[in-house]
Amino acid sequence: MPADRLLPDSTTEDLLAMVRDVCRRELAPRAAAAEANSEFPREIFRLLGKQGILSLPYEEEYGGGAVLDEVSLQVVEEIGSAWATVAVGLTTHWASCHPLWKHGTDAQRGRWLPEMTGGGLLGAYCLSEPEAGSDAGSLRTRAVRVGEEYVVNGMKAWITHGGIADFYVLMARTSADGSHGVSCFLVPGDAPGLSGATPESKMGLTGSRTSQVRFENVHLDAGRRIDKEGRGIPMALEALDTGRLCIAATATGIAQAALDCAVGYARERHQFGRPVIDFQGMAFLLADMEAGVAGARATCLDAARRKDRGLPFSKQAAIAKLVATDTAMKVTTDAVQVLGGVGYTKEFPAERYMREAKVLQILEGTNQIQRLVIGRSLAKAA
Template sequence: MPADRLLPSTEAQDLIDLAKEIAREELAPIASKYEETAHFPREQFRLLGQAGLLGLPYAERWGGGELPYEVYLQVLEEIAAAWMSVGVGLSVHTMSCFALAHHGTDEQRDRWLPSMLEGGLLGAYALSETHAGSDAAALSTRARLDGGRYVVNGTKAWITHAGEADFYTTMVRTSDEGGQGISCLLVDAATPGLSAAPPERKMGLTGSTTAQLMFEDAAVDAERRIGEEGQGLKIALSSLSSGRLGIAACAVGLAQAALDEALEYAKGRTQFGRPIIEFQGLEFLLADMAATVETSRAMYLDAARRRDRGLPFQRQASIAKLVATDGAMKVTTDAVQVLGGAGYTKDFPVERYMREAKVPQIFEGTNQIQRMVIARELRKG
């Protein structure tokens, strides 16, 4: 189980306890089955919405919890520890709401944000393209203003919840001025001309649908533009800074689940007349796993507290994402080693944890990109 937490309020503790209960009673018992059959957990997202967990860091005026990011991320960790696909989905939904919550007008927020935060609508974040992944400024999906509508053409790639979401926070090119020519549209999933390709066949997170999103003369009302034309890349990058903290928290939850499973097995498995946890080789391995989990948790909490205080946190967010996701890959691999041959079978969840740990090193900016961000921030002094 996670180490004792220092929480800012009794309300925060109650909320995390609620998340633990939902994770234990509603998510963990069905996670393996849903992952095995690639079943999308839409009802589980509705449950999170009914419990008030889909809009925790956003304003109460629009149905959010108005809680510190520090608390939201700890809730997210508990969800991810029980079921990584749901944890990642919650993180993606929260990031998908960011543009409207922080850059929309009050009229736009009054109209759309309550349904997004209260669980009626599930979101997706459409930035990446086949040839514009790490280089977001090179995206080519184009939106042409025609009267009161934008006509959108192009294809987005690697979109979490594509084909399942109710809205897509979408970055489009509205001029040829490089990164200055990108704008943000809040696209209704029912928009004619918008469709999703068949889901990608992935090595992990199979319960989380990932697919291309295709726009063919899709008409989006101009009132659905968030911010001014040309502000889209700035909105996208600010969304990603917060989203990276969500992925860091999910990675810590996954690593904690792997550590818990390894500990339980090591205490119960006997060799040479005693539990294998008493052998120094495994003691040291488990100790390193625990140190990695707690270090990663400390990193995302530090970044979140800076964010909550209104301090710059971009460098700390990238460090947290880098440390937590690399750590999760190491911890889940070591968990398989602790279980030995049993860990390589599907009778235990650690093989799934190991497969799921890979993609957090890739999405929300690869860990190579995180190193570039960190170095750039260091150069600023």
């Protein structure tokens, strides 16, 4: 059943109805088979580009819809409820466009952003390394200035769309000055010396390709640096705050899908002459699941509305990511329990939702990191 949404206006209602229709026709029918076969749905992202979904956050001059974060997050949630791989891919693509959009020159944005937002170019975000995950200031990948070029060497890890992206937003070290020595670059996917490793064999999100990406003497024109040298970490943290909201929305979508699956089954499954949803124990379990999903959605929207108004939202983004992903893990686990034995089989999607929910507690900073962010904000509060 569709999520009960309170939207700003009729235009937004029409947008969400269009997204829901695309999810129903194009995404949901293909998700199970593609995940079972580890097939990355590249054509789906071209479709999202044609439908204007990839470009929703951006200004009209770049082909965008200039929609509020409050709205774009609900779009992500709808997509997440239909196919989590696509929602995570959309989140990754937006994160990959973010530094160029917010910090690129007019010439850089005019050259690259329209094709990115139109679906012609799919992005990947290169921050993490084998020895640098949450500690972004310890990055070892280096970009050395040689005349009007930079020469890049290093390895990135856990890269969504690694090896198949059309462009990579790369955070690389340009000086030894710790977190102040990292810069941001826009790297074409076909650059000589750039290669993706064998994809990781994952528990869930098997349709999404994740791999290490190696840079071996990759030559970049200096015009592909975004903003000044040393500005990489602030850009990365800025993108992470927004990315956490998108992951929270994806988690809420998965939780909603699991709840819908469980409620549908509990209505149809009969024991002792009546639907199992009529038994108090089952009804209370489903009620807790519904309350959890509604709470996760509320935390996402609170953070998004703060962002839309230009207010600080880092703490709220961490709260949303923590609450929504932990909720998704609980709700999907409970959905498997509601279905009983068949919930543990691939006959129903509940087991897939459960596997997909797990990784969302890790992406965009583990939930332990979210607690650290929240705790630090409390320590600094007046």
